[in-house]
Amino acid sequence: MWGSERVSVVFPAYNEAAGVALAIHDFFATGYVDEIIVVDNNSRDGTADLARAAGARVVAEPRQGFGYALQRGLAEASGDLVILAEPDGTFVGADVIKLLAYAADFDLVLGTRTTRELIWHEANMGWFLRVGNVLVAKLIQWLFDGPSLSDCGCTLRLVRRTALERLRPRLTVGGAHFLPEMVILALLQHLRVIEIPVNYRGRLGTSKITGSFRRTLIVGTNMVLLTLRYRLQAWLDPSLRARGRRRPGPVAPATDR
Numbered sequence: 001m002w003g004s005e006r007v008s009v010v011f012p013a014y015n016e017a018a019g020v021a022l023a024i025h026d027f028f029a030t031g032y033v034d035e036i037i038v039v040d041n042n043s044r045d046g047t048a049d050l051a052r053a054a055g056a057r058v059v060a061e062p063r064q065g066f067g068y069a070l071q072r073g074l075a076e077a078s079g080d081l082v083i084l085a086e087p088d089g090t091f092v093g094a095d096v097i098k099l100l101a102y103a104a105d106f107d108l109v110l111g112t113r114t115t116r117e118l119i120w121h122e123a124n125m126g127w128f129l130r131v132g133n134v135l136v137a138k139l140i141q142w143l144f145d146g147p148s149l150s151d152c153g154c155t156l157r158l159v160r161r162t163a164l165e166r167l168r169p170r171l172t173v174g175g176a177h178f179l180p181e182m183v184i185l186a187l188l189q190h191l192r193v194i195e196i197p198v199n200y201r202g203r204l205g206t207s208k209i210t211g212s213f214r215r216t217l218i219v220g221t222n223m224v225l226l227t228l229r230y231r232l233q234a235w236l237d238p239s240l241r242a243r244g245r246r247r248p249g250p251v252a253p254a255t256d257r
């Protein structure tokens with residue numbers, strides 16, 4: 001619990017036996033997490049059994065894909081605050097507290113893996129990934145009038161239930177380029193979005209997305225095409241955008257809300 005709000009964590013998992021139990025213990029160890037949902041995406045290495053034994057609720061998602069797994073997790077989560085992460089050892093459980101600290105003021109709190117002091121030595125964050133993440137994030141920032149964005153590919157993020165109810169019916173991407181769609185939809189809905197620095201470590205087990213240059217290039221291209229398509233659609237079809245102006249800032253001191 002965070003104050004009076006229940007906290008859920010969603011882990012998409014495709015053959016993550018190497019790290020899933022450790023990740024579950026690490027996130028529960030914060031003391032703020034009420035439930036962890038592991039979305040087992042057709043794993044064949046015993047991920048589901050390990051996750052169950054470590055105290056997570058396991059749901060099976062048969063449609064293969066990072067986006068399908070996350071969409072399923074968002075549908076299953078019951079918390080007032082829902083955190084997306086990965087059970088591969090790359091994210092640090094304690095960073096949950098940073099996300100929660102911003103939850104009172106924002107609907108969507110995004111992690112950014114761009115702070116040098118927080119990128120661990122063995123992390124998979126080469127120049128191509130770093131530059132690509134920044135460029136796509138900036139494209140989204142400029143085209144959708146966002147806050148400062150620097151990392152389009154960070155799974156670690158928090159979404160408020162009220163925002164989630166607006167976003168979930170609009171999510172379409174089942175593949176690896178799921179993450180930017182959530183941000184674009186949030187900006188089109190005039191939700192309050194912020195990015196905060198998080199740790200990024202080396203992964204346990206085998207990489208499925210950004211481990212190869214070719215796959216990273218394909219995912220990046222899909223992200224750019226998705227961004228441009230949404231920009232065009234939002235111009236042609238105003239119903240994609242929430243009415244009125246962007247949400248104004250707080251009117252009373254935080255302690256009075």
Ligand SMILES: Nc1nc2c(ncn2[C@@H]2O[C@H](COP(=O)(O)OP(=O)(O)OP(=O)(O)O)[C@@H](O)[C@H]2O)c(=O)[nH]1
Pocket residue numbers: 011012013014015016041064065066069086087088090124176203206207208209210211
């Ligand atoms: N690629 C992929 N990942 C899936 C799928 N279903 C669930 N996942 C999970 O989504 C997360 C992202 O995949 P990763 O292989 O960690 O990709 P990445 O985070 O870009 O790169 P590394 O962590 O450096 O390997 C992991 O937790 C996967 O287990 C799927 O069908 N495809």
Ligand SMILES: [Mg+2]
Pocket residue numbers: 086088090203
């Ligand atoms: Mg990963």
